[in-house]
Amino acid sequence: MIEVDFRAVDRKDLPPPTLDFLHLDTLWLQVTGTLCNLACTHCFISCGPKNDSHPFMSLDDVRGAVESAAAMGVQEIYFTGGEPFMHPDIKEMIELCLEVAPLNILTNGILITPEMADWLAHKFKTAKYSLDLRVSLDGTTPKENDAIRGRKTFDKIIASVELLWNAGINPVITVTTCHADLSAVEGRMKFIELLAEHGITQPRMKFLSPFKIGREERRDQGYADYQRLVEGDLLEGEEHDLQCSSCRMVTAKGVWPCPILIEVPEARMGISLDDAAIPIKLDHPACYTCHVEGVSCRT
Amino acid sequence: MSDMKVLIFGGIYNNYLALEALLEAAEKEGVDQIYFLGDVGGFGPHPDKVFPYLRDTKNIFLMQGNYDHSIGNRLEDCACGYTDPRDNYFAQISYDYTLENTSDENKDFLKSFAPEFRRDWAGKRILMAHGSPRRVNEFLWESTSPVGFLDYILKASDSDVLFVTHTGIPWMREFRDGRKVVNVGAIGRPANNGKTTVDYVIVNTNTLDITLHELAYDHVRLASEMAAEGLPEPFVQTILTGWWTTCLEVLPARERARGIH
Ligand code: SF4
Ligand code: SF4
Numbered sequence: 001m002i003e004v005d006f007r008a009v010d011r012k013d014l015p016p017p018t019l020d021f022l023h024l025d026t027l028w029l030q031v032t033g034t035l036c037n038l039a040c041t042h043c044f045i046s047c048g049p050k051n052d053s054h055p056f057m058s059l060d061d062v063r064g065a066v067e068s069a070a071a072m073g074v075q076e077i078y079f080t081g082g083e084p085f086m087h088p089d090i091k092e093m094i095e096l097c098l099e100v101a102p103l104n105i106l107t108n109g110i111l112i113t114p115e116m117a118d119w120l121a122h123k124f125k126t127a128k129y130s131l132d133l134r135v136s137l138d139g140t141t142p143k144e145n146d147a148i149r150g151r152k153t154f155d156k157i158i159a160s161v162e163l164l165w166n167a168g169i170n171p172v173i174t175v176t177t178c179h180a181d182l183s184a185v186e187g188r189m190k191f192i193e194l195l196a197e198h199g200i201t202q203p204r205m206k207f208l209s210p211f212k213i214g215r216e217e218r219r220d221q222g223y224a225d226y227q228r229l230v231e232g233d234l235l236e237g238e239e240h241d242l243q244c245s246s247c248r249m250v251t252a253k254g255v256w257p258c259p260i261l262i263e264v265p266e267a268r269m270g271i272s273l274d275d276a277a278i279p280i281k282l283d284h285p286a287c288y289t290c291h292v293e294g295v296s297c298r299t
Numbered sequence: 300m301s302d303m304k305v306l307i308f309g310g311i312y313n314n315y316l317a318l319e320a321l322l323e324a325a326e327k328e329g330v331d332q333i334y335f336l337g338d339v340g341g342f343g344p345h346p347d348k349v350f351p352y353l354r355d356t357k358n359i360f361l362m363q364g365n366y367d368h369s370i371g372n373r374l375e376d377c378a379c380g381y382t383d384p385r386d387n388y389f390a391q392i393s394y395d396y397t398l399e400n401t402s403d404e405n406k407d408f409l410k411s412f413a414p415e416f417r418r419d420w421a422g423k424r425i426l427m428a429h430g431s432p433r434r435v436n437e438f439l440w441e442s443t444s445p446v447g448f449l450d451y452i453l454k455a456s457d458s459d460v461l462f463v464t465h466t467g468i469p470w471m472r473e474f475r476d477g478r479k480v481v482n483v484g485a486i487g488r489p490a491n492n493g494k495t496t497v498d499y500v501i502v503n504t505n506t507l508d509i510t511l512h513e514l515a516y517d518h519v520r521l522a523s524e525m526a527a528e529g530l531p532e533p534f535v536q537t538i539l540t541g542w543w544t545t546c547l548e549v550l551p552a553r554e555r556a557r558g559i560h
Contacts, residue, residue: 073448073450102443124556132551202555240434
């Protein structure tokens with residue numbers, strides 16, 4: 001017997017919704033492109049030591065994007081990669097951003113040295129705006145975490161978190177909910193207990209759903225045909241909740257609507273932020289996850 | 300209108316004792332008008348006790364916050380925008396309590412509150428909003444509201460001076476050209492600074508001088524009434540110590556680091 005998925009037949013030919021651009025609240029910078037010291041199995045942009053499909057941004061690239069964003073009234077800036085702390089100019093980049101807006105850095109933590117932790121803590125205390133770090137951890141045991149982030153990474157991540165905490169920075173521990181039970185209340189409690197064992201008495205946590213693209217597509221499974229958005233799917237007021245109505249991502253190769261789609265060449269919006277202050281079509285299956293899960297990459 | 304003294308405050312959170320103290324302070328200061336920027340309920344005890352003060356005070360202007368919208372329309376939660384399960388757990392207890400203990404008449408009264416206020420003081424365009432001019436539950440924190448962003452918010456909302464509340468921590472940012480953005484804080488609970496006092500502002504509408512004020516009230520009595528009503532113990536601790544024990548995850552790193560929890 002042949003099984004027909006009627007939902008797929010129904011939706012495949014319908015046009016996607018259009019989303020207006022409201023304002024640049026959040027500027028994302030892919031400072032180290034797709035280059036990373038790790039190669040996590042769930043990485044939705046397939047970052048790794050050898051993936052230079054998006055190379056490092058130069059200090060001038062970063063300065064240019066930050067200046068345009070400031071002129072547009074940006075509220076906050078995020079650094080991601082890849083691994084931002086691989087960049088040789090990371091300190092200059094951090095300083096120039098903090099002149100303009102609060103900064104969040106998404107990191108796996110592993111490359112943060114004691115000297116860097118102290119420098120960051122100093123900036124944290126003295127900068128005009130908030131400086132925040134988000135460190136990824138994908139399990140409360142080495143077995144759980146290392147299966148995703150790589151051998152021996154659990155111990156290194158915990159060591160970095162301790163280093164930051166002792167220097168005076170309380171990073172947000174970011175967990176991708178690949179293990180189904182991690183987001184539940186008990187899963188959360190386990191993380192809080194783990195952090196307490198390491199002296200972190202003010203746990204800060206964020207749980208993120210995985211996107212079924214990049215390496216995660218191969219780890220788990222891709223999207224089904226019906227898992228896409230069509231006109232009329234968006235709920236009333238949802239345009240405010242979807243981050244891409246108020247964010248843009250700049251990489252060394254140009255501007256993208258959000259941090260999720262940088263490996264989709266058709267999603268590229270142009271070379272400068274001004275080119276990208278326009279509506280977008282939510283035509284990628286990942287948009288389905290944003291809609292269903294209410295995902296935002298903001299802290 | 301020349302030289303008028305105006306008091307602006309937000310976030311009562313059922314704290315009728317602080318409201319009573321605030322109205323006494325207003326009288327002493329010789330305030331001409333009072334503006335409330337929203338959120339009558341939540342957190343504290345005996346929701347209905349706040350309402351007589353709001354109804355009986357002359358020259359008070361009432362704005363609807365997200366909490367008032369939820370209670371007024373009998374919604375299921377406060378739409379406060381928390382993301383943490385522990386925050387939501389305690390917030391829900393106090394929301395359910397407030398919903399259950401607010402009379403129908405008072406719930407309907409909340410529906411009559413204004414969405415924002417606009418005034419012309421000393422030739423400047425004054426705007427008062429609950430969270431931000433663009434969203435009732437947007438948090439405007441000091442460390443994450445850069446000058447360029449506030450410039451955009453002021454321009455987009457056709458205003459020169461903006462007053463908001465919603466976060467519960469007061470701050471003020473002045474531009475060189477005289478424009479200002481002020482978060483008036485809240486009178487319902489302390490501002491995570493280890494003081495048991497709560498906050499409001501006074502404005503001289505002629506000079507546009509704005510001063511932040513701290514208000515003492517009988518917080519020990521409030522705490523014991525909260526405990527007697529079975530409200531969450533961490534909430535009671537906040538009233539007694541001046542440190543936040545919940546809703547911490549919405550705080551930016553900078554504001555969070557100032558607290559002890
Ligand atoms: S998930 Fe983060 S740390 Fe892991 S490979 Fe991707 S960018 Fe690197
Ligand atoms: S993937 Fe999500 S954030 Fe990116 S464009 Fe689609 S809906 Fe927007």
